[in-house]
Amino acid sequence: MPDTISFARGAPSLDIVDVEGLKAAAAAAFDEDAAGTTAYGTSVGYVPLRNWLAERHGVQPENVLVTNGSMQADAFLFDELVSSGDAVIVEKPTYDRTLLSLKGRGADVRMVSLASDGIDTDELRALLESGVRPTLAHIIPNFQNPAGYTLSLEKRHALLALAAEYGFTIFEDDPYVAIRFTGEQLPTMLELDEGKGNVVYASSFSKTVCPGIRVGYLVGAADTIKAIAGRATNTYISPNQVAQSIVYRFCVGGGLDRSIATVKAALAERVAALTAALDRELPEASYVAPEGGYFMWVSLPEGTDVAQLFTAAGEHGVTFVKGTDFLLEGGENTLRLAYSGTPVAQVEEGIKRLAAAYRSLPAAV
Amino acid sequence: MPDTISFARGAPSLDIVDVEGLKAAAAAAFDEDAAGTTAYGTSVGYVPLRNWLAERHGVQPENVLVTNGSMQADAFLFDELVSSGDAVIVEKPTYDRTLLSLKGRGADVRMVSLASDGIDTDELRALLESGVRPTLAHIIPNFQNPAGYTLSLEKRHALLALAAEYGFTIFEDDPYVAIRFTGEQLPTMLELDEGKGNVVYASSFSKTVCPGIRVGYLVGAADTIKAIAGRATNTYISPNQVAQSIVYRFCVGGGLDRSIATVKAALAERVAALTAALDRELPEASYVAPEGGYFMWVSLPEGTDVAQLFTAAGEHGVTFVKGTDFLLEGGENTLRLAYSGTPVAQVEEGIKRLAAAYRSLPAAV
Structure with a gap:
């Protein structure tokens, strides 16, 4: 002990962690696509992985951007959508790094109570009716960090309605979605939004492959993704191609x-x-x-x-x-x-x- | 054709590109350090690689930070040292992404002529004497991008003297250093500075391993490195551990x-x-x-x-x-x-x- x-x-x-599976996926990455794995890519990510993610989420590749872990995706999204002084809704409690990141950008962070079925949408509505106009609401819908709670289907719909009515973006931060061990899978707000552009979705392979692989991604409206891709190009040219190629082989080979x-x-x-x-x-x-x-x-x-x-x-x-x-x-x-x-x-x-x-x-x- | x-x-x-060597290094990474390769690291980088780099540059590990490619290192350094309106010296001509990155931060970019033996240090001195007070001088000393020119030893000393006299940091951006195919290797300004803290050095494995691996690094004063490590933690927790572990095995196994x-x-x-x-x-x-x-x-x-x-x-x-x-x-x-x-x-x-x-x-x- x-x-x-x-x-x-x-x-x-x-x-x-499936270490042997990762080792095999790495060998496959260099064997099957040596050029794509070893070369610079573009900031949208390794093309086969981007396409795979688009298909998995029922969107077009132009709606997907792969990043060096999903926290990097969060940082780009906050850079894009949150200016100093902007009101941002977060859950109470929420992920400490999100709090730090938003406070570091000078956001007017508004915490809304979290119940065991998710954020209190009545409290949020009252806040909106009081005149607060957030640019963004950060929501961790499944097995929330830190609470472990999951947002109910009813509240997913309620949040989408509020976002449409008050014109804010829902940032659906969903790294744990695949790790449901009991109960029924709920649709993402991204799906429920049906392409209306009220939701930007983030997830990652940290919880399903391993954290050291640092591969995350965003799904959202094509113009938002394009703007963030520009930021990514100016920051690091392309995310890690070797890691993404390994993840791709791990996924398509059944490892995931x-x-x-x-x-x-x-x-x-x-x-x-x-x-x-x-x-x-x-x-x-x-x-x-x-x-x-x-x-x-x-x-x-x-x-x-x-x-x-x-x-x-x-x-x-x-x-x-x-x-x-x-x-x-x-x-x-x-x-x-x-x-x-x-x-x-x-x-x-x-x-x-x-x-x-x-x-x-x-x-x- | x-x-x-x-x-x-x-x-x-x-x-x-040594694809087979990379494949072997990847297998070794998962075999020899499954835990370190697959887990989150910290923002300073994969510890064995950081230590290896410190030894290679004759510095302490606390002087080294590994990043997702050296352009990410540049971005962090600029975020740390360059505020809007700050004068920054660059070579004329210089790397287009550096120009974009500095202009994007609102820097007062001052280009100083580049000769075939490096930046014109007399022109730089005259600029400094005219009252310009840069925070940073960005210099690509070896086989400069775009010119291919190399900074002479005499000018390396001259630049260091100017940096000390006028209190600016030399950003020695040195990704090509290992790829000298004729002539004699010159000491880096980082070495010539002997730990006085006038130089922050950046390099990468893009030109010696492959670009898709996206592993770069900074070497500098411990307090600068620590400040940048804080930025890195808040951006992506840790750089890619899998990629760094592969690079480390590639280096120590003779692949480099x-x-x-x-x-x-x-x-x-x-x-x-x-x-x-x-x-x-x-x-x-x-x-x-x-x-x-x-x-x-x-x-x-x-x-x-x-x-x-x-x-x-x-x-x-x-x-x-x-x-x-x-x-x-x-x-x-x-x-x-x-x-x-x-x-x-x-x-x-x-x-x-x-x-x-x-x-x-x-x-x-």
Whole structure:
């Protein structure tokens, strides 16, 4: 058992990465398309992968741009659509790097409460009716980071209606979509929008192939994609062709489907272990068990000081991310547990340590 | 023979890329360090490659940052050091993407004449004495793009003295350094500066491994590197780990040295063919034969209209980049010939076509 068990990092443990499959895909990339794999491409991405993604999403290639990881895609999109002072809607809580990135651009970040079925669309409507005019709403619809919650179909429709009525773009940030291990797949807002241009969609291969491959992508209106492709050309000429060619071979060779099956099975088992351990060791914790993805949000009784808990947890050999990191204010009794990097045995031991840390706090009853 | 022979693109032909070596390096990457290759890294780059680069440049790892190609490194450095309105020195002519990138940031771009032994340091001194206070001087010291010229040792010292006296940073942009096929290697300004912090150095593996691998790097003062690492974290978390791990194995396995030898031999042969063909077919052309790199700058008699020549060349089945693309003004009788992508047989035929296009111009005598 490691000295410190980490529930902090949203990254897969090596046992659920198909290393042999990647090695074979790399060999195929150099064998099957040596020229395309080794040469400069253009900023829209490796053409076979771009075409494959377009087909997968039922759009044209001109609607797709492949990037060096989806965070790079986010950065380009924010550069394109968000100016200093612009109102931007985000979920409360949301991904800490998104918060940082928007604050760094001087955006007027407006957090709207997140429920276990997604962003509170009534609260958002009230905010819009009060006169706030966002350029963008950043939404992580499936197995949200950090909460693990999923946006309901009803709310997907409601968001699209608000976007059309108030003229903002929905940035559908969807890296976890393929990792659903229970419940039914919902249509993306990109699909539901039917090409009306209210949605820019981002996803990545970090959770289905591996993070080190750094391949993400955007799907959106052709003019938006073209503008972002111009930014990409001026930033790096083309995204990594070797990595994209490997991903393409991994996908078409069946590696992607196999890898998704492996990841889903492992993570479902970890969630079961995590919730069982929490119920047993730390019944004060409340949570909604995620239907997919990497993360679970945990609330402890009001008055718990998560900063104190974090310090105590470190002393007990377990770590996580404080809920306060995902919020502009509040969340002092919350935390995010990532189970993507922790095999089942570590999950159980880690929750024992977390419970011991909680019991060691002066404020705990 | 292709319909159009291209002297336009600064990219290697596939025959000088070690595809089998890359394939073996990729297999080694997944075999030898599956965890490091597939996981997120940090924004400073894949640790073994960063350490290898530090040793190669005689610096500490904290002085090195690996990026997704060196143009991304340029972009970060410009974001860090160049604000709108800042004076920036560039060579006249210089790389067109650098010009675009600086103009896009609102820099006050000051071009200083380039001679066959490098930037005119007397002209630069006069500009500085006139009161211009640049934040940065962008210099491509070896086999400059577009001119193919190399900065003399004397001028390297002169530039460093000016940088120290007037307090600007030299951005030593050195992607071609390893591709010297004649003459003696000169010390980098980074080395000559002996850690005084007046130089930030950039290079890449695009010319020695392949462009599609998109691995570049910066070497500079630890505080500058740290600041840029922060920007990189917020942009893409980490550069491509798979690609860096492949490059690292390619380097330590001897592939890099073999590849450099292949490229040097091929390009030396192409330069010999290019100059012989020009002397024979187009004796009006003047040039300085490069001692390395990808490019040769060609001047035609005063009064030649390179835009007309470009059109005529297209009709004759040959293409190049107009000298005017590398300048803010002037250069109407100049062009850049890239020989990196044209095997010898194409070089000879291409120059015949270029000469025929030149003869077809109304202005030609």
